[in-house]
Amino acid sequence: MPRKGMRSIFFKPSPPPPATSSLPPPSPLRTFSDSIMEENIQTAESLITKWDDSNANYRTKFPIPLFSGPRHEAKQYLNAVKGLQAAMQHLVAQDSSSTTLVRAQFLMQLAMKTLQKEFYQILSSNRDHLDPETVSTRSSVDRRSSVSDYVSDYDDEISISISEDEYRVSETERVSMLAMDDLKAIAECMISSGYGKECVKVYIIMRKSIVDEALYHLGMERLSFSQVQKLDWEVLELKIKSWLKAAKVAVGTLFHGEWILCDHVFGADSGKRVAESCFAEIAKDGAASLFGFPEMVAKCKKTPEKMFRTLDLYEAISDHWPQIESIFSFESTSNIRLQAVTSMVKLGEAVRTMLTDFETAIQKDASKKPAPGGGIHPLTRYVMNYLTFLADYSGVLVDIIADSPQSPLPESYFRSPMREENAAASELSERIAWIILVVLCKLDGKAELYKDVALSYLFLANNTQYVVVKVRKSNLGFLLGEEWLAKQEAKAREYASKYERVGWGAVLASLPENPAAALPAEQARAYFVNFNAAFHEACKKQLSWVVSDPKIREEIKGSIGSKVEQKYSEFYEKNRVGSESVTKLLPDDIGNHMSNILNGNGIGDSSVSSHSSSTTSSSHRSNRR
Incomplete structure (x- = not known):
């Protein structure tokens, strides 16, 4: 001035x-x-x-x-x-x-x-x-x-x-x-x-201007709720990022330093009340604006993409709360503490609403377009990526969803690894497990869109394995535990095994039950012709199918190849003489022909259909249970 x-x-x-x-x-x-x-x-x-x-x-x-x-x-x-x-x-x-x-x-x-x-x-x-x-x-x-x-x-x-x-x-x-x-x-x-008022007046004018100027340079704007409500999400997200940085400096440095100075200047035993009222006057407008912004964000329209920034705001206030409570500890600054608490409450309510809406959106998903080649469905990717990020906020989510109503889970499906240690963390684990169960059940319905039963099983194997990998490589693993992971991994292997049995059963069945038995030449030639046709048909069809996980893909190929090659080799060695005209496939060619399957090459619409047999549908539901 x-x-x-x-x-x-x-x-x-x-x-x-x-x-x-x-x-x-x-x-x-x-x-x-x-x-x-x-x-x-x-x-x-x-x-x-x-x-x-x-x-x-x-x-x-x-x-x-x-x-x-x-x-x-x-x-x-x-x-x-x-x-x-x-x-x-x-x-x-x-x-x-x-x-x-x-x-x-x-x-x-x-x-x-x-x-x-x-x-x-x-x-x-x-x-x-x-x-x-x-x-x-x-x-x-x-x-x-x-x-x-x-x-x-x-x-x-x-x-x-x-x-x-x-x-x-x-x-x-x-x-x-x-x-x-x-x-x-x-x-x-x-x-x-007896001239304290004159002294305090000068001090407040000078120091308040410094605090307000500092907040302005930190990117803090004094916006009304109507202004915040009208902002596009991209713009509001930038303001949230600015707020997160500003809050750290404002609480840790600005208000903290201002209180130290005020307490030093006016904080003698006889003037402690002067220091408190003086600091309250200096900080009240800036602090009210700072801690009021999260509440306005929480009151805006709630959509799933706003979840993580909302959690960032909640986490920031929660992390800074000991400092906030210490700096604004006296009666004259109680409104500032109340504003910070109110913002946390409103943010928590917004998170619970968005989490419920997220779960409801999964349940209502009615997309009829199957994932090409039996690969990872977009719903699986979206939900698991969302939950992976959500698990990074498990510390604050435990507080937010504590005592929230949620659907009960059968203990046979999931038992929280933290049930005996931390009831609140156990509630979060059960909530996450429930959402994943909802997704897996929806995937059962998505599997019905394939006309080929083997491809349906491959789709379920792919997506279940994707869920397992996402959980194991993130904080979800701590929430769900090894027992849950082991069950899902076993389910993925079961789906893969069923895909092998259904997808390659006709190829193996095209050879005699006892492949090492010598057969009449004419009968042997018929087996060679049938095997050749069945094998090439299976390989051709599965060129457009996909196993997303490279390690699992090679394991599946190795498992199928060894079974087919072993049975065909025994039959070939015993019955090739006299059948040279129809033995177009050598045992060593089995692996080469299978090298291109399950890579997703030539993915097209021929592998899917809008409907599937009722047998497949009932099979998937029983397997999920």
């Missing part, structure tokens, strides 16, 4: 009484105490008028402020004011209407005017040294006490100089500590003299 603007807040002293500049001669009846008090007033008058900026020669004699000059002069001035106050108290007790008392009161007003301007000058000229970051990272309490001991005595410059080797403080910290102790000394003097 410009100096001219600050003048309007200073009080104007009353004009001096029409008295002579010298005090009345002492009365013969005066006591020793009277003499001491008269001496105090004379000393005060000499110093106070010397530093009165209304003095015509003031600027020439004293080009720098009182507290920017030699330390002993500031000490003398404060001691003179204390002596003047003692004299005034003595005079009030003796004669409250004496001309000496009137003169002393006038001197006190001049002194308070000077100290108020000095107070403002220190705050203004030390903005950089009194920024919250510098203040909040000050040296230890013991070191500050040592410095305060020196500065509070206002010894000369040599005696108050601080050795960096001894205290290891930077120049910025040293200047900061000196400025803080100067402010404290002035504040104590003005408050004890």
Whole structure:
């Protein structure tokens, strides 16, 4: 604030009484105490008028402020004011209407005017040294006490100089500590003299502007709910990111440092309440805006994509709550604490609503387009990726969904690994397990869209294995536990086994039950022809099928290849003689022909249909149960 603007807040002293500049001669009846008090007033008058900026020669004699000059002069001035106050108290007790008392009161007003301007000058000229970051990272309490001991005595410059080797403080910290102790000394003097309001008024104006400016530079805008509600999600998300960064600095540095400074300046035993009310006035608008923003976000339209930013906001307040509770611990800042708590409550409600909506959306999914080649369905990818990210917030989700109503799970399907240790975490585990069960049941229905039963099983094997991998490689694994994973892995292997049996059963059945038995040439040739046709048909059809997991794909190919090759080799070795014209496939060719299957090559619409047999449908449901 410009100096001219600050003048309007200073009080104007009353004009001096029409008295002579010298005090009345002492009365013969005066006591020793009277003499001491008269001496105090004379000393005060000499110093106070010397530093009165209304003095015509003031600027020439004293080009720098009182507290920017030699330390002993500031000490003398404060001691003179204390002596003047003692004299005034003595005079009030003796004669409250004496001309000496009137003169002393006038001197006190001049002194308070000077100290108020000095107070403002220190705050203004030390903005950089009194920024919250510098203040909040000050040296230890013991070191500050040592410095305060020196500065509070206002010894000369040599005696108050601080050795960096001894205290290891930077120049910025040293200047900061000196400025803080100067402010404290002035504040104590003005408050004890009955001029606390004038001191506090200057302090609040100066420091509030610094807090508001800092929040602005941190990207904090003061928006109304209607403004927030109208923002596109992309824009609102950017503002949430800015808020997350701003909140960390605001709580950890800005408000923390501001309270340290305020408590140091006004926090003496007699002025603790002054420090609290002063800090509350400085911080209330900025803090209310900061902690009110999450509540406005929570009240906006809720969609699944907003879940994670909502959780970020909740987690940020939750993580900072011990600091928030500590910084804003007193009654005058209770509204700030209440706002932070209210935002957490509203964010928690928003998360629970979005989680319920997410589950409902899965249950209502009615897409009829099957995944090409029996691969991973988009619903599986979306849900599992969503749950994977959700599991990263398990710490706060445990609190948010605690005691929330949810569908019961049969213990045969899932038993939380944390049931005995942590009831709240167990609820989260069960909620996640339930959502995955909903997805797996929906996949049973998606499998019905394939016209080939083997492809249906392959689809279920793929998607179940995808679920297992996502759970094992994320925090979902801790929530669901090894027992659940083992059951799902076994289910994936079961689906893969059924795919082998159904998909390659006709190929194996095209060979005799006892492949090592010698057959008549004509019968052997018929088997060779049937096997060749069945094998090539299976390979051709499964060129467009896919197993997404490379390791599982090679395991399946190896399992099928070994069975087919072993049976065909036995038959081939025993019956090839006389069947050379139809033995177009050698045993060693089996693996080469199968190398291209299940890679998803040439995926087309021929592998799917909008309907499947009722036998397949009932089979899938029984397997899921």
